[in-house]
Amino acid sequence: MPMILVVNSGSSSLKYQLIDTDSEQTQASGLIERIGLPDGHAKHTAGGETFERDVDVADHEAASAVMRDAFGEHGPSLDALAAVGHRVVHGGARFFEPTLIDHLVKINISDLSELAPLHNPGAVQGIEATEKAFPGLPQVAVFDTAFHQTMPPEAYTYAIDTEVAQRYRVRRYGFHGTSHKYVSEQAAAFLDRPLAELKQIVLHLGNGASACAIDGGKSVETSMGMTPLAGLVMGTRSGDVDPSVLLHLARRGHLDFRELDDLLNRRSGLLGLSGHADSRDMQQAAAEGDERAELAQRVYAHRIRFYIGAYLAVLGGLDVLSFTAGVGENSAELRALSVAGLERLGIELDPARNAVRSHETRVISTDASPVTVLVVPTNEELEIARQTLSVISGL
Known part of the structure; x- marks a missing residue:
């Protein structure tokens, strides 16, 4: 033992x-x-x-x-x-x-x-x-970054001067890799299908949030970049913004780099949009008619749909879409909003299944849905234990 x-x-x-x-x-x-x-x-x-x-x-x-x-x-x-x-x-x-x-x-x-x-x-x-x-x-x-080392160069390379990028190690690294690896493997085991045959998208939605396209068990694209700031809307982090926004705020708003860092990492995301960093508080405010919270909810879901569509194209098809982490595992409403209107892409949610609360892996798509949609509780600690055991077993 x-x-x-x-x-x-x-x-x-x-x-x-x-x-x-x-x-x-x-x-x-x-x-x-x-x-x-x-x-x-x-x-x-x-x-x-x-x-x-x-x-x-x-x-x-x-x-x-x-x-x-x-x-x-x-x-x-x-x-x-x-x-x-x-x-x-x-x-x-x-x-x-x-x-x-x-x-x-x-x-x-x-x-x-x-x-x-x-x-x-x-x-x-x-x-x-x-x-x-x-x-x-x-x-x-x-x-956390290791799982994403299988991304091809076209996915992790930024279109800036190559010499500058190499000198300062500027590239996409991606994060939440331990969770994405665990969830994609759990999804394959749950469906009793070979991991190597599956095209998957995993949505890790917590206070920090990221999407990952996984082909045959290997990460081929992910939403976080050189840092965990890029990609989806998060609790206090902005996710994707036009880089010129920072130049504009520096020139016109006279914000220095520390103020910009604080703005994007600690005063943006759901907090910046709605005044609530916790998605539960944001959803409650939206249900009570708060217009800022309603917009934050729509922006949050829109960004997720954007990445689902992009990754479906990157993968050339999709077998499994999995929600995980605090928001992904527990918010039926945000799951539904995130895939609303994607039926023509083969993603059909079953409202009754989606409403069920459980700590177990479960299907929330319809039986007819070409893409199987799952909720898969993540367990990063167990994945770390598994990987640690694999290393010491070879000693």
């Missing part, structure tokens, strides 16, 4: 899950917040109980010690722990598969921090902290 500890380390937080690789069930989970800040807090869930306490956490090494103490005090035992799997947001063009971590890998992850300054530094700190907490145990990095 080998166990994998999955760690997701941010700049001021450390999340973890302990997964039994035989049953693929979570045995424990936890979150340590406000690392390096006042009023730190730790939560550990095991055996159906949740244990919480306030704790001062000076750095990630201290957070790892808090995590290990929680296992020691509340269980379960870590005697069967076989490896630690780390979520790393950006692997650039260097990492295209789960990778056993050594000194050089950490240097490369740190070097890629310029492409993910909010994520990669925290990942390195988490890796080094767990190396000290579990000396000698294999540590594996699983990259």
Whole structure:
């Protein structure tokens, strides 16, 4: 019964899950917040109980010690722990598969921090902290960008000066790859069809959102770009905008690059359109007749339909369309709006099936729909555990 500890380390937080690789069930989970800040807090869930306490956490090494103490005090035992799997947001063009971590890998992850300054530094700190907490145990990095390394050059290349692009590593990388991989494989297994034969679109709709075109199990196009800002409308992120909008705001509005970054990443998306970053609040406001929220809802759905149509063309056909993540799994209304009018493209939603609430994978299209539409709950932690196990099994 080998166990994998999955760690997701941010700049001021450390999340973890302990997964039994035989049953693929979570045995424990936890979150340590406000690392390096006042009023730190730790939560550990095991055996159906949740244990919480306030704790001062000076750095990630201290957070790892808090995590290990929680296992020691509340269980379960870590005697069967076989490896630690780390979520790393950006692997650039260097990492295209789960990778056993050594000194050089950490240097490369740190070097890629310029492409993910909010994520990669925290990942390195988490890796080094767990190396000290579990000396000698294999540590594996699983990259959000890795799944998209199968995109062809015409999909990931931006039409700017080639020398400039190469010098500054400007290209489409894509994100949410761990989720897109997991969902596409779950969809094939659920339908009992070979993954290699399926043309799929996966819509990962959460506070962050992305679409991915998957042909035979391989990513061939995705909506996020060099950063997670591009593509679909998100909670606080704009998604696609004309690049000249930024030049216009710099010239006429005198916004500097920090103000533009704040605008596009933290004050746009659903928040900028409706005043609500949470789609549930936006939908409630729209139902009550709020015109800004109604428009936000339409813009959100329009952008999704735009990408569905584009990816159907890229794939040359479509077998499966899957909704996943917080919004995709739970909002029947936004699912319906997102595919409204696509019947001629072979996408026919069944309203009764779509209205069902469940934590299970399920079909929400009609029996006659040429394209099977699914809701597939994502499980990025399990996918990281699976990929980590695949690496250590070869050692």
